[in-house]
Amino acid sequence: MLTVFLQFLFSGLTVGAVYALVAIGFNITYNATSIINLAQGEFVVIGGLMMWFFSESLKLPFFVSVALTILTAGIIGFLMERLTIKPLKNPDLLLMIMITIAVSIVLRGILMFSFGKEPYVYPAFTEGEPVNIYGAIIQQQALWVIGITGFCIVLLFFFFKKTMLGKAMLACSVHTTAAKLVGINVSRMVMFSFILSAIVGAIGGMAITPISLMEYDKGPMLAVKGFCAAIMGGIGSNRGAVLGGFLIGVLESMTAGYIHSGSKDAVALVILLVILFLKPSGLFVSKTTLDLRKF
């Protein structure tokens, strides 16, 4: 009984870790710009596919491939902001969100033409037997996914709390005009937020691909689940995003395990709705904070 429960839990945590990373990606852009970047799922796909391209197609060493993948994702995030968000004369929130949808469609198209429609995969980061905990089995790569997610969370926490750049980005989200007045280059912060969210998404993609495979159109599903996680935890709160991500992953897995696998997506969404009814600002954000935001 315990074995089965643990197995469901591990499966949920693995999937949830990726939802959490996507949710954090949403938060980073949201915190700097108050917009929801709906191309976040495509960054995850780019991470997986570019990693395959560098490590399997070009046969580059592991760490070089990781570095190049992060670089590519960063450049795509940079280009996205400079080409579509910055040139806007009249930056309207809704308009910017529409633009991110358009970018996600374009990115998906480019990925389809360059990689085709087949799924891709590369070997797990460490080879070897799955780990056995009380009879439940967890793949080594799943541990990597959870570990990398944890590492990213800690790193981002220090970035936003302790570094000048991180604090400046947070300041933009609290009040753009005030941030400008104290001498923060808001436009540059917005650019950084896009680069950072692209990198976080790509890291998730690199970690999950050996488990789940990656194909060009996996983005929208990840974006929806990550968005749910972000909303559940309270948009803007990274703590909330992490909890939301793991919660949705585990809920899905438990539903599949104890109720029926056909209803797992529905149950997760119903629970999200219930939470939003009881606490519309999400688990970790107070209503006052939400009211202060533009969107």
Next chain:
Amino acid sequence: MKRTSGKFFVVMVAVLSVCLLCVNAFAKEPYKIGALLAVTGPASFLGEPEKNTALMLQDQINKAGGINGHPLEILIEDTKSDETQAVLSAKKLLENDKVLAIIGPSTTGESMALVPILNTAATPLLSCAAGAPITQPVKDRTWIFKTPQYDISAVEAIYGYMKKQGISKVGIITISTGFGDAGKKALIEIAPKYGITIVAEEKYGPKDSDMTTQLTKIKASGAQAVINWSVGPGQVVVTKNWHALRMGIPLYQSHGWGSKKNIELAGKAAEGVIAPLGRLVVWDKLADKHPQKALLKKYTQDYEARYKGEPGTFGGHAYDSIMMIVEALKKVGPDKKKIRDYIETKIKNWPGTGGVFNMSKNDHCGLDKNAFEMVVVKNGDWSLLK
């Protein structure tokens, strides 16, 4: 001297042009057939190899002198994997182009949308989609045929093999798409006939990344084997999870498993996976005297030489559809009614890529479970099971 050569040229040109005119006048009118294929859209993984096959066959047939001297012209229309577009394109082919027959569409949904139209227009349709309702009931489907095997035949092939292995309790896991749902229905329907009980029945979405939970449930249910019914990345993820969990019971896949790509993607995890596959993917393992061997070899090698990729079962469906029409045209000429009758009554013991076809008044597909070979993955390659 100069003047004569000038005159000579004029005469030459005149003679040549007359000759050209003559050739044109003598060349026979082309036979036009339509092809409605999902070249773009979500089903493009079907439409792409089908289109390639159609173009390749058109070239090969015309290079060899056409059909009784008539060139073959295949008019390819992209249905964009969409029912409405399929209907519009079908009307165009029927009314403007006056085609003699139509091959395709690629998906069951599109084919169903065309059934009433082609029946009214009294034009043969040779669908490249698998769904049983396309050709059943036959009495309302006079003009409709299909070349892919029935899902039910694949299920029968699996259950037949399981019976020999002494397996009586199975857990099934299916993808939540039309393909998975049709498979699930067939798996549940036929189980009692083979004395098989389904002890667990699980599902997953087409983009899901982990099926460990579902497989754990199946294992806990006491199943002696798992059957996964899906196409796309899901079948590889299931295979990897099955391997990681060390389930200790065999994994069976549907006939959608038949691509070398799947073995590549699943790597070591694919070892020991069993599936009913059409002979197209295992042609090199067949005995030389097998009726399908020669044509499978030629088709696969020609396709690979021209397109640098494997045709897969789907390209094969287009091959069978086109070749049936071509044979009918050769024997009875450009008469829609005669083409239909020929396909229904004369396609007997007819080797194609999907199997050896036996069309009849009651069966407009003509394939049964014998169209499949049970195949296991061994050392990264297919291996036939006896």
